[in-house]
Amino acid sequence: MDISYSNDLFEHIFGDQSEQPPFSTKGFPTDYFKKLLSIQRYDLKKKESVFEKQLDFFGSIDFFVDSILDAVNEGRIHVTDGEKVYICNKSIYYKNSNFMFFYEENSPAFILLPSFFSGSAIFDVREKVLIVIHGGHRHLSNQFLNFFQYIFDQADKALNYLSKDSSFFSGLLAANARPYHFFYDILPAVELIAHALTDSEDKAKLVTNPKKIFFDIDELYSDVFDIEFFENDFEYLNFKDSFYVDLAVNKNFVINNDAFREFLDRKVYSVACTYSSIRTSDDQNDYDLNLWFGITSQKRIWLNQVESIVSLLNSLSPHFTKIRVFIDGWTSCVHLSELDKRCIKQDNEVFEKISSYLHVNVKAVNLIGYSSQDKIRLGSMVDAFIVNHSAGSLHISRFCKKVGVSHLNTVMQDDNQIHYNTIRVPDRYIINKKNKRSVEQGAVALDYYVDFKAVCDRFIDLLTVKGFISTVSSEVCKNEASKIYNSMSGVGLTNALRNSEREPLAKPDLLRESALVMEEYCDINTAYTLMKKAHELRPNGPLIKKKLNEYSFLLLKSKDGL
Structure with a gap:
């Protein structure tokens, strides 16, 4: 570790009034940064940060869409609290997460981790407080700890990159090496932004790692995005005159939005059945x-x-x-x-x-x-x-x-x-x-x-x-x-x-339980068949009789077109 570069990088990020950590040739000062990141989940009542007005916004779908469109159209992201403007045109990618640096008048103000699949947080570099937007504090503090070790181990490259006046927007980043997160966080985000960019004259650039995607994005979105593939994350993404914005939403977005989910799932199913090898x-x-x-x-x-x-x-x-x-x-x-x-x-x-x-x-x-x-x-x-x-x-x-x-x-x-x-x-x-x-x-x-x-x-x-x-x-x-x-x-x-x-469970209980599950999924025919079998085995069961009557009425109503 180069001590002079490490000290200069620390001063650039945290300001020249900050107490310098004990950098040495022996390695990264882990204990110092653990203490720095140990402040618990942000509490609005304590007003520990100047960013309380923006917290709900940073964790919202509106911020996600606005920041993407801002980056695509203006080449940078900006947020404001009505008095101050914070600009982002720097990002460093580390272990499936894209850390975004926001500046106020050329001085770092906060680092945003908009990682919807593992939790999102702000590290306020002025107040030196980790603000958890959603997710677990321990997990997120470890992510920031590992991230700081990564950039201070390459302090010369990181300092050179972060010290530049500006970087150009180089693309939207869509990749995750787990199928759950790809289909619940990444792909819904790509679909959401593809819809938002439908009327755009120029294609937006989307970059992805084929070793971190589970579906051929080309076949789904080549009409909206100019898609570029890479395989070495750090060499491709980091410490160049560029910055990237993550495409990821919280899984609850696709779980709770029925119409959006149905549209996306039909699209995936149709393309898979048509273009599968x-x-x-x-x-x-x-x-x-x-x-x-x-x-x-x-x-x-x-x-x-x-x-x-x-x-x-x-x-x-x-x-x-x-x-x-x-x-x-x-x-x-x-x-x-x-x-x-x-x-x-x-x-x-x-x-x-x-x-x-x-x-x-x-x-x-x-x-x-x-x-x-x-x-x-x-x-x-x-x-x-x-x-x-x-x-x-x-x-x-x-x-x-x-x-x-x-x-x-x-x-x-x-x-x-x-x-x-x-x-x-x-x-x-x-x-x-x-x-x-x-x-x-x-x-x-x-x-x-x-x-x-x-x-x-x-x-x-x-x-x-x-x-x-x-x-x-x-x-x-x-x-x-x-x-x-x-x-x-x-x-x-x-x-x-x-x-x-x-x-x-006794057999009638098992049949009753299965019928109730099928009712949840609106398969009343199957629910009726199962509940009827349960009724044959337990004719006096009150819930069984009640639900069997309900299913009979629903099926009759459907048959008569009422």
């Missing part, structure tokens, strides 16, 4: 049943996935001439990254275990490592699915809108995903299992077991309601599936669940 030689009609099962070997692992999937498929196989099952796992970016290659290898080991046990009339199709585009294309052929309730459900549930069953550990309670026609296995049938990853990363990495009977009964009942198997055959399948599962050493887990405090 997949040209399968097998027609959908060549199989009596087309299923989709999700697996994982990275985090949030369904620990009894192999025996569960094999037991279900082999119990179904005697009732069908040919079954095709798509085994879904890791989703790759448009260009394979090193992470993609490692995770594909891990998931393929699970696929090989599953396929080695399957009956001859069950064809397993490996989707591990496929792009989102190809997965959506193949998902359009599917009759029903079983997947995890988080990112594993993205393609088949959100975009393809197929029917199925989902599961997840009990700690990740928030349903921050879009699901259609999906019955989730209740938490009482899940047992969490801590591991080294979950200790370090929390609930996002917590593995779990799913009670086999809970997932089996829901899935086979769904196939029965949809007319793929008869009621008699469904009971035979359930019994056979349990035998197969127990023979594959799953009996210990099943008994553990049965003897725990999580009492299993």
Whole structure:
């Protein structure tokens, strides 16, 4: 570390009145910056910053759209509180986040991290306070800490860049290496800005890393954007006479805006089915049943996935001439990254275990490592699915809108995903299992077991309601599936669940619960069929009778066109 450059950079960012940190040739003064970033979440009542009037605005969709249009049309971003004007024409990208420097009269005023997927915050360099707009203080302070270490490790380059009078706007940045964030944060932002720029005479420049996108953006937006691809983030983006603006919105924008979501999802689905590179030689009609099962070997692992999937498929196989099952796992970016290659290898080991046990009339199709585009294309052929309730459900549930069953550990309670026609296995049938990853990363990495009977009964009942198997055959399948599962050493887990405090639902309860889920997704026909079966088993159940009458009335009303 060059001490003179580090001191000059610190003075440039924080002002010449600031106490200099103890820079040395030994390395970055981590403790000093940890203390600097330790001030807790901003409190309006304390008036700790001059930016309180702008905080709501910085976290809003209005700021996002206005800043993009400002950058595209004027070559810089400006905000004002009515008295002072703050200008941004500098940005430094670090680990999926774009740190934006706002100046007042050529002096830094604050650094904005508009990272909607990991939290957004302002670091007020004058007051030396970290202002959290949304997200966790600990997480955001760590992001700023790592960012400061990155720029002070290259203090000469950073100082040279930040000291220049101005930089030119070089493009909109759209990239994230996780499919969840790409489809919930990045792509909705691209669509929103594409709409805002519809009447623009010139195309705006959009830059992206093909190792951090999951859909061919060219096929979606080449009519609006001039798209440029790069692969080395830091070398391409940083310390040049340029600045970039992130394209990302908070996931709640797409979750809560039904019309916008429907338009975007139809667009993605249509392009995937039209332009996917997949040209399968097998027609959908060549199989009596087309299923989709999700697996994982990275985090949030369904620990009894192999025996569960094999037991279900082999119990179904005697009732069908040919079954095709798509085994879904890791989703790759448009260009394979090193992470993609490692995770594909891990998931393929699970696929090989599953396929080695399957009956001859069950064809397993490996989707591990496929792009989102190809997965959506193949998902359009599917009759029903079983997947995890988080990112594993993205393609088949959100975009393809197929029917199925989902599961997840009990700690990740928030349903921050879009699901259609999906019955989730209740938490009482899940047992969490801590591991080294979950200790370090929390609930996002917590593995779990799913009670086999809970997932089996829901899935086979769904196939029965949809007319793929008869009621008699469904009971035979359930019994056979349990035998197969127990023979594959799953009996210990099943008994553990049965003897725990999580009492299993009786059959009419299960049917009632499934009916209520289908009602949520406006599938009244299926809800009626399920509730009718529940009524046959429990004719005096008050909720069952009430809901059955409601469904009967709704179906009659629909039939009569009332």
